[in-house]
Amino acid sequence: MRLAVYNVENLFDRAKAMNLETWEDGRPVLEKFAELNALLGEVTYSSAGRQKMAALIIALGMEKSDTGPFVILRRNRGGLLKRPKTGGVEITASGRADWVGSLELRDEPINEHAMRNTARVIRDLKADVLGVVEAESRPVLKAFSDEIIASVGGIPFRHVMLIDGNDERGIDVGLMSGPQFPIGRMRSHVDDRLPDGSDRITFSRDCPEFEVTTASGNRLLVMVNHFKSKGFGGKAESDGRRKAQATRVAEIVAERLAEGWDFIAVVGDLNDTPDSDPLKPLVADSPMKDAFLHPAFNDGGFPGTYGLSNPGNKIDYLLLSPKLFDTVTQGGVIRTGMWPGSRPKRWTVYAELQRPQDAASDHAALWVDLDI
Structure with a gap:
């Protein structure tokens, strides 16, 4: 059987700020969005907090309207702000209880060429079981399999499963498998908590367990x-979060091996x-083995597995338990859907991939063939 994993970076719709030509173009928007959302969620708004909110609303292009180029402020009831005729924004609410609404990222459809190239990669993977990263929902994943993969000559997956995770943007993880590989029992870890007493959730999305026969x-x-x-966020915070996630996954693996x-x-x-401190509990200290090795x-x-695939871009993994690692007969990487650079081009790509936006x-x- 062939096991594979692929970060499809969403299939149909995603935040406009994430659809810009490069990650660095969209990153400031996403950071301002996160900061404003956190401030709006506070129980009581301080004077400094209100000033910061107003500045962020203007910076996000909403000085004159609740609809900006990348963000929408939805105000259903109550009073949050006013916009003086002389310009600017004034926050009138004293806390979250004074108004009902939300701050949302604006979506737009994915480039059709990019979507079909995603389908071509999955077609060429010929996976029996495929772990999918960054899919919006099970209906979207199922429709993509049935309609788009089929439209490029691929075989739709019989079994498609995705459990909603913790990411409010709808960036979830799921599993697709062929007719001879049914998905049985499933277990979610969306409610796992960090062990530091903060009651914060461990997983940014989830760590679903799928049993496949x-x-x-x-x-x-x-x-x-x-x-x-x-x-x-800051480096220390994000590193700490990944280390907690790696530690928890290693614990779950140890529990299943003991079972x-x-x-x-x-x-x-x-x-x-692989050599990073955050991943050490899982990649270096647990029994799991990297298929790359x-x-x-x-x-x-x-x-690498990301961007131009340099050593510092090895961030995607197929980690296998010792007995599963011993069943590997072959494995590899498909990069035909990735932008190959230009001077020089690093690998061959689909003819339909003419611009970075079409990647x-x-x-x-990543894929491995397993004799099980």
Whole structure:
């Protein structure tokens, strides 16, 4: 059977700020959005907080209207602000209880060429079981499989499952599998809490466990993950969050191994490199083994999985339990949907990939063939 993982970076709709040409273009918008959302959620608004909110609303392009180029402020009831005729914004609410509404990122459809290139990558993966990172919902994932993958000559997946996670933007993780690999019992970890007493959730999305029965009758446990990004907040905070996530996944793996599971795979975008301190509890200190290190695995000549696939861009993983690692017969990386750079082009891509905006994803797809 073939096990694979792919960060598809959403399939149909995503925040406009995340659809800009580069991550750095959209990052300031997302950071301002997060800061304003946090301030609006405070029970009591201080004078300094109100001034900061007003400045952020203007910076997000909402000085004259509740609809900005990338963000919408929805005000259903109560009074939050007023806009003087002389310009500017004045926050009139004294706290969250004074108004009812929300701050939302504006969505727009994904580039159609990019979406079809995503489908081409999945077609060419020929995976029996595919962990998917950054999908909006099960209906979207199912429609993508049935309609878009089929439209480029691929075979739709019989089984499609996605459990809503903790990300309010709808960035979730899921699993798709073929007819001979039904998805059985599932377990979510959306409510796991950090052990520091803060009562904060551990996983930015989730760490769902999917039990898959193979064509030969074996049981495979697949955990799909998308760890905390480096893009938001300070380095110490994001590193600490990823380390807590890696620690918790390692604990879950240890529990399943003790229960008698032989075949376990932890797959996904872990947003850090194999030698990083945050991933150490899972990548270095747990029994799990990186498929990249298997002698039968071909990395295509590049050590990374993201961007231009440099060593510092190895952030996607197929981590296998020892007995599962021993069943690997071959493995590899598909980069035909990634932008290859220009001077020189690093790898061959689809003819339909003419611009960076048409890339299927900034991530490579990883696969291994398992004799189970």
